Amino acid sequence: MDGIEKNKGLIKKSERGFRVLKPAQTGFSSPATHYAEPRIDLNEVLVKNPDSTFFIRVVDESYAEFGIAEKDVLIIDKSIQPKPTQLVCVTKEGVFEIERMDFDSKEETQLWGTITHIIKSVL
Amino acid sequence: MIALVDCNSFYASCEQVFRPDLKGKPVVVLSNNDGCIIAANKEAKSLAHIPMFQPVFKIKKVLEQNNVVCFSSNYTLYSDMSQRVMNTLREFSPLVEEYSIDESFVDLSGYSASRVQELATEIKDRVHQNTGIPVGVGVAKTKSLSKLANRYAKKEPKNDGVYVVDSEEKRIHLLKKILVKDVWGIGRKHAVRVESTGAITAYDFSKLPVAWVRKQMTVLGERLWRELQGETCNELVPLPKSKQGIGTAKSFGYKLNEYGLIEEACASYVSEVADLLRQQKSAAGKIEVFLATNSFSDTDKQYRNKVVITLETPSSSTIKLTKVALQALRKIYRPGYRYKKVGVNLFNLVPDNKVQFSLFDFKEKIECEALTKAIDKLNNKYGKNKVKVATVGNREKQWALIKEHRSPRFTTQWDELLTIGKV
Numbered sequence: 001m002d003g004i005e006k007n008k009g010l011i012k013k014s015e016r017g018f019r020v021l022k023p024a025q026t027g028f029s030s031p032a033t034h035y036a037e038p039r040i041d042l043n044e045v046l047v048k049n050p051d052s053t054f055f056i057r058v059v060d061e062s063y064a065e066f067g068i069a070e071k072d073v074l075i076i077d078k079s080i081q082p083k084p085t086q087l088v089c090v091t092k093e094g095v096f097e098i099e100r101m102d103f104d105s106k107e108e109t110q111l112w113g114t115i116t117h118i119i120k121s122v123l
Numbered sequence: 124m125i126a127l128v129d130c131n132s133f134y135a136s137c138e139q140v141f142r143p144d145l146k147g148k149p150v151v152v153l154s155n156n157d158g159c160i161i162a163a164n165k166e167a168k169s170l171a172h173i174p175m176f177q178p179v180f181k182i183k184k185v186l187e188q189n190n191v192v193c194f195s196s197n198y199t200l201y202s203d204m205s206q207r208v209m210n211t212l213r214e215f216s217p218l219v220e221e222y223s224i225d226e227s228f229v230d231l232s233g234y235s236a237s238r239v240q241e242l243a244t245e246i247k248d249r250v251h252q253n254t255g256i257p258v259g260v261g262v263a264k265t266k267s268l269s270k271l272a273n274r275y276a277k278k279e280p281k282n283d284g285v286y287v288v289d290s291e292e293k294r295i296h297l298l299k300k301i302l303v304k305d306v307w308g309i310g311r312k313h314a315v316r317v318e319s320t321g322a323i324t325a326y327d328f329s330k331l332p333v334a335w336v337r338k339q340m341t342v343l344g345e346r347l348w349r350e351l352q353g354e355t356c357n358e359l360v361p362l363p364k365s366k367q368g369i370g371t372a373k374s375f376g377y378k379l380n381e382y383g384l385i386e387e388a389c390a391s392y393v394s395e396v397a398d399l400l401r402q403q404k405s406a407a408g409k410i411e412v413f414l415a416t417n418s419f420s421d422t423d424k425q426y427r428n429k430v431v432i433t434l435e436t437p438s439s440s441t442i443k444l445t446k447v448a449l450q451a452l453r454k455i456y457r458p459g460y461r462y463k464k465v466g467v468n469l470f471n472l473v474p475d476n477k478v479q480f481s482l483f484d485f486k487e488k489i490e491c492e493a494l495t496k497a498i499d500k501l502n503n504k505y506g507k508n509k510v511k512v513a514t515v516g517n518r519e520k521q522w523a524l525i526k527e528h529r530s531p532r533f534t535t536q537w538d539e540l541l542t543i544g545k546v
Contacts, residue, residue: 049253051210052207052211052253052254054533054541055534055537055540055541056540056541056542057543058543059543059544060544060545073540074543078252078255079252079253091143094143096543097543112143112255
């Protein structure tokens with residue numbers, strides 16, 4: 001019943017003959033039109049080589065000395081050759097670790113990738 | 124020159140990129156449902172008593188005794204790693220043919236012949252550095268030769284995974300190293316015929332009269348024969364062919380007799396194939412549904428049936444296809460059996476912009492399309508299957524494949540990332 005009542009109302013309205021203006025473009029075109037740019041895309045900024053980039057989540061405070069805390073996410077680019085003292089992700093006896101690149105080190109480690117950014121949530 | 128780049132035991136290698144602790148250890152990957160071994164790394168293959176494509180339950184003991192690490196297949200991960208490898212190859216050439224998930228032909232015609240040897244090694248090293256996936260590279264004038272070169276690159280340790288056929292001597296050397304039955308494109312039947320002439324190696328085959336080859340092995344055999352001489356007969360195909368049919372059929376994790384659960388599985392497969400259909404911008408004209416009991420079981424009553432339904436108008440809408448598929452399923456379902464598998468195939472695919480609408484379904488079509496688009500958008504944003512047809516239901520655990528040992532989807536799911544820490 002409710003629906004019919006409502007419909008009645010609609011018909012009445014149109015019978016009263018409201019006229020609606022056909023919408024037309026008014027106002028002024030934006031002076032910024034020619035300056036508009038796409039918004040910043042963090043993927044573009046933080047991931048230069050998507051095909052060689054991997055993410056690793058840190059699960060404890062073992063790497064506090066590097067300013068890396070629990071829950072941080074490391075962005076790692078395997079294609080980048082690290083320079084001395086840069087942060088790298090290595091594997092030592094089959095286990096992932098974080099180190100500063102040291103070309104003179106005699107330890108048996110294998111380079112996995114170069115850390116390019118550390119994502120921290122401060123919330 | 125054409126390079127064939129092939130990933131070494133690809134599925135196992137993908138797992139090992141994220142599991143450095145498994146270096147040098149035998150690793151196998153199991154089929155959907157963990158039924159049998161579909162991939163094994165070098166170390167696992169060298170354990171000669173581990174047969175491929177064998178039901179796992181039959182060899183479980185051998186696997187355990189040899190400390191073989193088993194993974195359920197993680198196709199999400201393999202597919203992403205495959206894309207990484209292919210994209211890395213595109214840094215070397217604009218023309219790359221993705222031949223399979225772990226194999227690509229790369230056109231190197233832009234490089235001078237003197238650089239190719241060096242380049243082949245560079246390709247191998249860069250793919251390994253960027254993705255962690257080891258590959259073998261075979262380079263030659265034709266696809267067929269490069270395929271053989273790749274095989275030889277991996278087989279002969281001194282090649283170190285790279286073999287370049289850049290001279291006539293090397294071509295002959297290569298052909299003499301490959302047995303007839305190992306030549307890409309010579310099937311078992313043809314191999315027997317070729318061997319009956321006394322030919323043992325690919326070289327012997329290449330010396331057979333072309334007329335004989337054509338007569339015995341049709342024009343396909345002749346093309347192969349010519350390619351082995353260094354004459355190009357098969358060009359690179361840069362874009363993947365749109366598929367002629369899309370389908371999926373997976374065994375249930377359990378044997379099912381409840382219609383409702385089978386219906387949910389069926390609806391879920393429809394939405395899976397419909398997704399693929401839309402990705403390649405096609406619409407399907409026919410849909411086939413089949414249902415089967417476990418034919419390996421001696422104790423179960425057996426039943427299998429299938430039905431094909433032609434749509435009035437080709438469609439790519441999950442909603443429409445689900446409706447039709449469930450009609451089909453209802454036709455073939457018989458109570459009283461323990462079903463093992465339901466499958467959905469889509470045929471008569473046409474480009475979706477060439478679909479002829481009939482007068483009566485035009486309105487329905489438009490509405491369906493808008494809805495499908497909105498659903499796809501939501502699912503892209505919030506994750507696969509967040510919005511789905513209600514028939515799919517929420518009881519996936521009661522029918523879905525068993526994937527007990529699946530690794531995390533390290534590269535596609537934010538909450539399944541690789542982790543690092545000492546605790």
